[in-house]
Amino acid sequence: MKSVTPALLLFLISLLLSALPDGSQAQPAAARLPRPAAYVRANSPSRSWELRNGHWFDGQRFKDRTVFVRNGLFQRRRPLHVDTVVDLRGQWVVPPFAEAHNHMLDGTAGLPEMIRKYLADGVYYVQVLTNSRSGAEQARPFLNRPQSVDVAYAHGGLTSTLGHPFMAYEPRAMGLYDPSQWATQQNRIARSRLRENDAYWFLDSLPAVAAKWPHIMAGRPDVLKIYLLHAREYDTRPRSGKPGEQGLRPAVAAEIVRRAHAKGLRVYAHIETADDFRLGVQMGVDGFAHAPTYGGNLADTLVSGALTAADLRAAGRRGIVVTPTVWVGSTYFAPADSARLRAFRAFQGRQLRAMVRHGVRPLVGADWWGETPVGEALAWEELGVFDHAMLLRLWSETTAQAIFPGRRIGRLVPGYEASLLGCTDNYLCVRAKFR
Ligand SMILES: [Zn+2]
Known part of the structure; x- marks a missing residue:
C-alpha cells in the first residue's frame, strides 16, 4: 500500500498495486485488457481490501458502492477472504x-x-x-x-x-x-x-x-x-x-x-x-x-x-x-x-x-x-x-x-490497477481550495 500524507485539500489514499500473478486468477475480462505495469506484476500477491462508504466516479457521475481490491486490481465481487476493510467515510473517489x-x-x-x-x-x-x-x-x-x-x-x-x-x-x-x-x-x-x-x-x-x-x-x-x-x-x-x-x-x-x-x-x-x-x-x-x-x-x-x-x-x-x-x-x-x-x-x-x-x-x-x-x-x-x-x-x-x-489505468473499474484518490469533497467544490 502506498500512503500519501494529506496535502492541501486532498486526502489521498492510494492502494498500490501489487501482483497479478501471470496467467492465473485474472478475471475473465482481464485477458482482453492491456497488462498492468511491470512492477505491479512483479510484486508478490497483495492483501485483499474492501473499500466501503465511498462515492465512486464512473466517468459521468459519482455512485455509492463498495469496491474490492485483490492482487492490486479493482473488482466488484467480494473475494473469499478480505484482509483489510477501509471506511472511506463518504469521500469522493477519482482516478489519479x-x-x-x-x-x-x-x-x-x-x-x-x-x-x-x-x-x-x-x-x-x-x-x-x-x-x-x-x-x-x-x-x-x-x-x-x-x-x-x-x-x-x-x-x-x-x-x-x-x-x-x-x-x-x-x-x-x-x-x-x-x-x-x-x-x-x-x-x-x-x-x-x-x-x-x-x-x-x-x-x-x-x-x-x-x-x-x-x-x-x-x-x-x-x-x-x-x-x-x-x-x-x-x-x-x-x-x-x-x-x-x-x-x-x-x-x-x-x-x-x-x-x-x-x-x-x-x-x-x-x-x-x-x-x-x-x-x-x-x-x-x-x-x-x-x-x-x-x-x-x-x-x-x-x-x-x-x-x-x-x-x-x-x-x-x-x-x-x-x-x-x-x-x-x-x-x-x-x-x-x-x-x-x-x-x-x-x-x-x-x-x-x-x-x-x-x-x-x-x-x-x-x-x-x-x-x-x-x-x-x-x-x-x-x-x-x-x-x-x-x-x-x-x-x-x-x-x-x-x-x-498499455496500462489499465485511469478508470475505477474491475481489472484496472487499484490506484485512487479520495477527496474530502466533491471535485465540484474542490476547485476553490486548490490554491
Ligand atoms: Zn514543452
Missing part, C-alpha cells in the same frame, strides 16, 4: 491525475521534493517531453515504483542545428542561468555542445538521421519529441540569427516519424502554427505538444489561419492527442494586456471545444518548470469549456491512458 507535458525529473537535484509535490496534488503519471537523457538515467531508480510517480521520457529533443530546444539546455549547462546574459554570450553559446546527443539532437538531413538513429534508440525512449517551428518555411523564413528559432525540415521530421513507428514508438511534435499542425497530421505524428498560438502569438494565426474543422477531423480520425498548454500561454501577457489576454483565452476556449467536437483528445500538461498540472486543469476550468465530469475524465482517464497506452 496525470501530467502529459513537462521537462522535469531529469536529475536527482530536487527530485524527492518534486515527487512529493506531484503525489500531494494527486498526480501519479507524468510524461516528460524532452529531457536530459543522462539526468533521466540518474532519476530512474526513484521512479516507476510504488510510492513514486510513473514517468515516460522522450529524452533529447529532435531538432536541426541550433534549433529549439537548444537554448533551453545549452546556456544552463554552461552555467549561464540568467537569460539576460544570453544575448551578449550568443556566439559562445552557439559554439558549445555540452548537452548535444543528451538533451537535444541535431538532425539536418536524412543521412544524419540514419547515422544518429541507433544512438537515439540506445537511450530506450518511451516516446519521441520532434520540433516543428514554421516548418514548411524552413528554407525561406527570415531569421534573426539567434539560436532556437527553427526546428526540423519537414522531410527529416517525416523520416523520424516513419522510423519511430516502425519501432512502435509514438511521436509528439512541438508546434507553433496551424500549418505546423497540418504538417504533423500529414506525416502521422501521434500527439502535439502545444496547440497553435499557445504563446499568445495571434499574428501567426493571421498568417497560417486557425485550425479548421477539416484539420481537426483529420487529426481526430488518427486518434491524435494535444497538450494545449493554456496556462503557460497566459503568462505571455502583461497584466496591462487584459483585453488581449481575454481575446487569447476566448480563442483557446474555442479551439479546445472544437478539438473535442472533432475527436481530438486534449491532455492536461503544464509545461511549467516546478509546477504540477493543477494550474493547467484550473485554466481549462476557467475557460468554461467543459463540465466538471468531462474535465475530470480528461485529466485522469484520457491523459493517463495517453501516457501509458
Whole structure:
C-alpha cells in the first residue's frame, strides 16, 4: 500500500498495486485488457481490501458502492477472504491525475521534493517531453515504483542545428542561468555542445538521421519529441540569427516519424502554427505538444489561419492527442494586456471545444518548470469549456491512458490497477481550495 500524507485539500489514499500473478486468477475480462505495469506484476500477491462508504466516479457521475481490491486490481465481487476493510467515510473517489507535458525529473537535484509535490496534488503519471537523457538515467531508480510517480521520457529533443530546444539546455549547462546574459554570450553559446546527443539532437538531413538513429534508440525512449517551428518555411523564413528559432525540415521530421513507428514508438511534435499542425497530421505524428498560438502569438494565426474543422477531423480520425498548454500561454501577457489576454483565452476556449467536437483528445500538461498540472486543469476550468465530469475524465482517464497506452489505468473499474484518490469533497467544490 502506498500512503500519501494529506496535502492541501486532498486526502489521498492510494492502494498500490501489487501482483497479478501471470496467467492465473485474472478475471475473465482481464485477458482482453492491456497488462498492468511491470512492477505491479512483479510484486508478490497483495492483501485483499474492501473499500466501503465511498462515492465512486464512473466517468459521468459519482455512485455509492463498495469496491474490492485483490492482487492490486479493482473488482466488484467480494473475494473469499478480505484482509483489510477501509471506511472511506463518504469521500469522493477519482482516478489519479496525470501530467502529459513537462521537462522535469531529469536529475536527482530536487527530485524527492518534486515527487512529493506531484503525489500531494494527486498526480501519479507524468510524461516528460524532452529531457536530459543522462539526468533521466540518474532519476530512474526513484521512479516507476510504488510510492513514486510513473514517468515516460522522450529524452533529447529532435531538432536541426541550433534549433529549439537548444537554448533551453545549452546556456544552463554552461552555467549561464540568467537569460539576460544570453544575448551578449550568443556566439559562445552557439559554439558549445555540452548537452548535444543528451538533451537535444541535431538532425539536418536524412543521412544524419540514419547515422544518429541507433544512438537515439540506445537511450530506450518511451516516446519521441520532434520540433516543428514554421516548418514548411524552413528554407525561406527570415531569421534573426539567434539560436532556437527553427526546428526540423519537414522531410527529416517525416523520416523520424516513419522510423519511430516502425519501432512502435509514438511521436509528439512541438508546434507553433496551424500549418505546423497540418504538417504533423500529414506525416502521422501521434500527439502535439502545444496547440497553435499557445504563446499568445495571434499574428501567426493571421498568417497560417486557425485550425479548421477539416484539420481537426483529420487529426481526430488518427486518434491524435494535444497538450494545449493554456496556462503557460497566459503568462505571455502583461497584466496591462487584459483585453488581449481575454481575446487569447476566448480563442483557446474555442479551439479546445472544437478539438473535442472533432475527436481530438486534449491532455492536461503544464509545461511549467516546478509546477504540477493543477494550474493547467484550473485554466481549462476557467475557460468554461467543459463540465466538471468531462474535465475530470480528461485529466485522469484520457491523459493517463495517453501516457501509458498499455496500462489499465485511469478508470475505477474491475481489472484496472487499484490506484485512487479520495477527496474530502466533491471535485465540484474542490476547485476553490486548490490554491
Ligand atoms: Zn514543452
